[in-house]
Amino acid sequence: MPENRRRHCVVVGGGLAGLASAVWLAEAGQQVTLLERRGSLGGRTIAMPVAAVDDVPDNGQHVFASGYEHLMRYLDSVGTREHVSFPGHMTMRMPGGATRVSSFAGVSGLRTAIGDLPGVTGVDRLRTARAQATLIRQALRQPAWLDDITADEWFRRIGLPQSARDALWDGIVIGLTGDKPDISSAKVPADLLVTGIRRARATRTPISIGYPTVDLDTLFIDGAQKVFADNGVDVRHRAVVSSIDVADGVVTGVTLSDGEKVTADAVICAVPVWSVKGLLDQVPGHEAIYAAVDQLTPVPIVSVNLYLDRSIGMSDWGEILYGGEGVLEQVWDRQRMHGRSAEQHHLYSTTVSAAYDLTRKSNAEITDIQMAMLRKYFPDATDAEVIHSHVVRMPKSTFAQRPGTAGIRPEQRTAVAGLALAGDWTRTDWTTTMEGACQSAARAVEVILARDRSGTREQGAPTP
Ligand SMILES: Cc1cc2nc3c(=O)[nH]c(=O)nc-3n(C[C@H](O)[C@H](O)[C@H](O)COP(=O)(O)OP(=O)(O)OC[C@H]3O[C@@H](n4cnc5c(N)ncnc54)[C@H](O)[C@@H]3O)c2cc1C
Incomplete structure (x- = not known):
């Protein structure tokens, strides 16, 4: 069998793990169909147009770590690596306004x-x-x-x-x-x-953190779409997969919720942990995967894009607020990060991770809480007026790994020939991150391609 002969590969889910899988399979010369449940690609990393202020903020600030090698490889593939900056420092801010640069x-x-x-x-x-x-x-x-x-x-x-x-x-x-x-x-x-x-x-x-200098659609999706167009990748939106089909231990394709069957030589299932149950019922060993899924519980993040009438005097691109309420509170100067003008308004994005309490409050309450926080830490925010507030609640942002869960995340390789799993919840060196999503995609693609290289129905081992 020739090395990596052209097969029809279906990728289920168009978040980062699915995008990277589809891009890398296409790069390897495979015929790829990408099936995404929603009307657009990007999953948990998307830009969200806000007509009221004619702006395109993100669903939440996404921060990079210097060890994100697979994510960087993805950016190389889609041609957007230049849009990530690693300033090497962030600032920690105390109530009242004192700051300290941390690195x-x-x-x-x-x-x-x-x-x-x-x-x-x-x-x-x-x-x-x-x-x-x-x-x-x-x-x-x-x-x-x-x-x-x-x-x-x-x-x-x-x-x-x-x-x-x-x-x-x-x-x-x-x-x-x-x-x-x-x-x-x-x-x-x-x-x-x-x-x-x-x-x-x-x-x-040294370990450092960085940030995108463009919105997440420009960073992750536009370049992928170009790769898809150049390589004839068939992208289908509003295609909800209801099962992955298996016969005699080999994957045969997927069935959509409207009953349509899409046949395939290989499938990468790249849905999030909370969407996987039911899809793998025909896969031997799915009970263990579903048991792991039950233990990886969703964690909410609330982000607020605050369009203010004045500058609050941030001294850095991102600032961590010292002594928050037991959750991680951060403020981002989006205009500085994106090199954009602050003529119309001053945009600050706040992120509250593990926001179990905040997520239940109304948009007005959340805005008031975030403004009170800014006023506590930034003297210049005392009289700031909110021109527009854009609250993004994501009850399922990341997943928790409680004690006793070490080793439960499933590998990308499955018991079914031609079927691999991807997604930030599958086993990687990272937890619930963009890097986890891309590393899982690299391993899943390797499982599929190694099967061709071996010329048998055996599954290839994931890369270390
Ligand atoms: C607000 C926020 C802030 C974050 N901040 C950071 C950060 O700073 N740094 C970091 O590294 N990570 C961060 N993360 C985590 C990061 O975004 C995720 O880990 C990563 O994007 C997950 O990618 P994924 O492809 O595994 O899953 P997803 O992005 O969830 O993609 C899965 C896709 O599958 C689709 N799908 C689901 N079911 C089906 C089906 N049956 N049929 C077809 N399609 C289906 C979904 O619609 C979705 O598009 C953050 C997440 C959020 C929400």
């Missing part, structure tokens, strides 16, 4: 290591330095009990002072795992720290 590099990184964090004083600095050293040691050489306890319990066990948690560590847990320290398994942030440290060592660059 994991150079002097700032060293100050963090010795416990010199905002709000951490006296003997707490020594305790912080000691606890941080234990934390890194236990992340690298993990004790067996790490997945039995929450991150909150881990921090208490190693004596990490509350002031250091407020200043840095609770935010890191929420930022990395998508959920609160008293919910997330301690193993999740530990694994991610190890991934980050390994990447930083391999690339000899």
Whole structure:
């Protein structure tokens, strides 16, 4: 059999995992059909036009980490890598307006290591330095009990002072795992720290975070559509897949909710964790996958695009608000990040992760809460007027990994020849992130292509 002979591959789901799968299968010369339930592509990473202010903000600020190698590979494939900036620093802001630049590099990184964090004083600095050293040691050489306890319990066990948690560590847990320290398994942030440290060592660059300088449709979708047009990828919107069809242990295609059958030589199922149940009923071993799905519960994020009549005086592109209400609170200066003029209005986006309480409130209440927060931290916001407020509630933004869930995320390879799973919830080095989605796509595509290369019905092993 010739290497990677042209087969018909169906990709189910047009979020990042499905987009990357479709792009990479097309690059490998496969005939691809992409089926997306909604009227547009992008899944959880989309731009949302707001006619009232003639603007196109995102469904929520998406931040990059320097270790996002598969996401960067995707951006290379769709030609938009230039639209990501890594400034190497963010700012932490205290109530009243005092700021401190934070970074994991150079002097700032060293100050963090010795416990010199905002709000951490006296003997707490020594305790912080000691606890941080234990934390890194236990992340690298993990004790067996790490997945039995929450991150909150881990921090208490190693004596990490509350002031250091407020200043840095609770935010890191929420930022990395998508959920609160008293919910997330301690193993999740530990694994991610190890991934980050390994990447930083391999690339000899400190961990840093970055952001897109364009909206998410321009970053992720426009370039993909060009690849699809150039390679004859058939993209079908409002195509809801209701089952993945299997005969004699081999995938045969999918059935849509209107009964239409789409035949295929290979299928990548790239739907989110909360949509997978029912699709895999014909797949041997689906019970274990569904059991894992039940344990990966959705976490809400509330984002607000606030169009104000004046500048609130942010000193950096993004600022973390020190001592929030137990959730991660961040403000983004979108116009600075996108190099756009602030003539008509000043746009600030706020993100509240693990926003279990906020998500139940009305738009007006959420706007008032966010404005009160800005006024507490930014003196220039005291008299600011809201020209327009655009609230985005996403009750299913990310998923929680509670204690006892280590190892439950399924691999991309399935028991069915020609069927692979993708999506941020499948097994990767990352948790519920854009990188997780793209890494899963890379592995799923490898499973499909390796099957061709082997010339048999055997499944290829996922790449490490
Ligand atoms: C507000 C917000 C902020 C975030 N911030 C960050 C961040 O800063 N950094 C970061 O790395 N990550 C962040 N994330 C997480 C990141 O967006 C996700 O991990 C990633 O986009 C998931 O991609 P995916 O392709 O796995 O799933 P999705 O994007 O959910 O895509 C799945 C697609 O499948 C489609 N689908 C579902 N069922 C069917 C069906 N039966 N038939 C056909 N199609 C179907 C859906 O409509 C969807 O388009 C954030 C998420 C949100 C919501």
